Amino acid sequence: MKNYTVSELTKSVKSILEGSFPDTVAVTGEVSNFSRASSGHMYFVLKDGGAQLRAAFFRRYAAGAGAFIPKNGDKVQAVGDITVYEADGSYQLLVKRVFYDSAGDFWRRFEETKRRLEAEGLFDSSRKRPLPAYPVRVAVVTSLSGAAVKDFIVTADRAGAKFAIEVWGVPVQGAEAAAKIAEAVNAAGSLTGRYDALVIMRGGGSLEDLAVFNDETVVRAAAGSKVPTVSAVGHERDVTVVDFAADCRSATPTAAAVLLSEGYSKALELAASLNERLVEGTVEKVQKLYQRLDYAELRLSGSSPAALMKSYGNRLDMAEKSLKFSAAERLSALKSRLQRLRIYLEGKSPASIMAAAAARLDGLERSLKNMVLSETASCKRRLETLEEKMRILNPDNVLGRGYALVMKNGGVITSAGQIGLKEDIEIKMKDGYIHSFVVGKKLEDINGQNTDNS
Numbered sequence: 001m002k003n004y005t006v007s008e009l010t011k012s013v014k015s016i017l018e019g020s021f022p023d024t025v026a027v028t029g030e031v032s033n034f035s036r037a038s039s040g041h042m043y044f045v046l047k048d049g050g051a052q053l054r055a056a057f058f059r060r061y062a063a064g065a066g067a068f069i070p071k072n073g074d075k076v077q078a079v080g081d082i083t084v085y086e087a088d089g090s091y092q093l094l095v096k097r098v099f100y101d102s103a104g105d106f107w108r109r110f111e112e113t114k115r116r117l118e119a120e121g122l123f124d125s126s127r128k129r130p131l132p133a134y135p136v137r138v139a140v141v142t143s144l145s146g147a148a149v150k151d152f153i154v155t156a157d158r159a160g161a162k163f164a165i166e167v168w169g170v171p172v173q174g175a176e177a178a179a180k181i182a183e184a185v186n187a188a189g190s191l192t193g194r195y196d197a198l199v200i201m202r203g204g205g206s207l208e209d210l211a212v213f214n215d216e217t218v219v220r221a222a223a224g225s226k227v228p229t230v231s232a233v234g235h236e237r238d239v240t241v242v243d244f245a246a247d248c249r250s251a252t253p254t255a256a257a258v259l260l261s262e263g264y265s266k267a268l269e270l271a272a273s274l275n276e277r278l279v280e281g282t283v284e285k286v287q288k289l290y291q292r293l294d295y296a297e298l299r300l301s302g303s304s305p306a307a308l309m310k311s312y313g314n315r316l317d318m319a320e321k322s323l324k325f326s327a328a329e330r331l332s333a334l335k336s337r338l339q340r341l342r343i344y345l346e347g348k349s350p351a352s353i354m355a356a357a358a359a360r361l362d363g364l365e366r367s368l369k370n371m372v373l374s375e376t377a378s379c380k381r382r383l384e385t386l387e388e389k390m391r392i393l394n395p396d397n398v399l400g401r402g403y404a405l406v407m408k409n410g411g412v413i414t415s416a417g418q419i420g421l422k423e424d425i426e427i428k429m430k431d432g433y434i435h436s437f438v439v440g441k442k443l444e445d446i447n448g449q450n451t452d453n454s
Contacts, residue, residue: 014084073107133263135196144169159261178215189225213240232256
């Protein structure tokens with residue numbers, strides 16, 4: 001038995017499958033789960049009654065002149081290559097061209113059911129009933145495990161709804177779903193003494209997932225309900241036949257919760273507004289009565305001896321307080337002035353002046369020291385530079401590399417023309433002098449030719 005890694009096995013299957021379909025193939029089916037990425041690439045599923053095939057329609061092919069762009073429900077012929085997408089181990093069709101075949105089976109059945117029931121008058125506006133403004137109890141026909149019912153309950157609570165919610169749990173997709181949904185709608189829709197509204201609900205899904213709500217038994221159950229019905233199936237873009245049969249259609253389950261809670265939320269807003277107006281009016285009325293009472297009390301008590309004595313006493317107290325305040329304020333001003341003078345005199349004292357001068361002298365001394373140190377360092381660096389130059393230019397160092405210095409009569413000879421035959425010269429070497437007598441010489445002309453003067 002050969003052992004494979006997942007990647008190795010997938011590559012092997014890919015090789016076998018793509019080798020079995022070396023040429024382009026044409027596949028006919030109904031488009032479902034269509035989506036377009038931000039990159040421009042499109043992805044969808046081709047399906048028929050027995051199977052489905054994933055397809056990828058890349059932008060470079062879709063952007064071609066005359067290219068047909070499919071949509072959900074279209075029956076098409078897709079031409080492309082069969083390959084394996086290794087990331088998830090599934091095979092797919094890489095589409096190069098798409099040709100429109102005819103309306104898909106899903107939309108065909110949708111339109112047939114809609115036209116037939118519409119002809120019977122099931123969608124007439126005269127049959128539509130208004131929803132109660134303040135429902136007390138609402139029946140919800142949906143899946144117990146889906147997120148839609150949770151969103152409905154949470155949204156209704158946030159919107160301030162006061163109605164009770166009773167969930168009739170049913171499957172919302174699959175072979176038995178239509179019968180179960182119709183049975184629940186028929187049962188709940190007959191309980192007019194218990195329910196004020198009935199919501200037929202499920203969350204979003206593919207066209208196949210929502211197809212159960214195009215079933216004739218479900219649509220007839222919604223149309224025949226004695227309790228006003230709300231259709232809340234899928235997302236805003238999704239349309240099912242039951243939407244036309246219900247008394248009201250909501251784009252989403254949460255929108256249905258907001259719709260049924262609208263009366264309560266408006267009533268709460270109105271009650272809050274009326275309560276605010278009542279409180280403001282009551283406070284204003286009480287304030288006016290208090291003002292009238294105070295005015296009457298003042299008029300009644302203002303002319304009595306006790307009131308006069310109290311008035312004189314108040315005036316005396318105010319005069320006393322004013323006098324005390326003036327004296328205290330004057331004393332405080334004098335204290336402040338005295339403090340300012342003390343501070344000024346302290347600043348002009350010899351000790352303060354000497355301390356300031358000493359501090360300034362210390363600062364100048366530090367500055368002078370820093371300047372001397374800086375200048376000394378600069379001079380030292382310049383001296384070191386000059387010493388290095390002197391060392392390089394010292395003739396003794398040059399003589400140490402094998403050169404010699406020729407002198408005559410104490411002067412330096414720089415040209416052979418300065419020396420004549422039979423003259424005494426002195427040659428300085430690294431470690432001494434050589435006295436020599438010139439017996440011959442050679443001169444080079446400007447062209448580099450030697451001239452013998454010996």
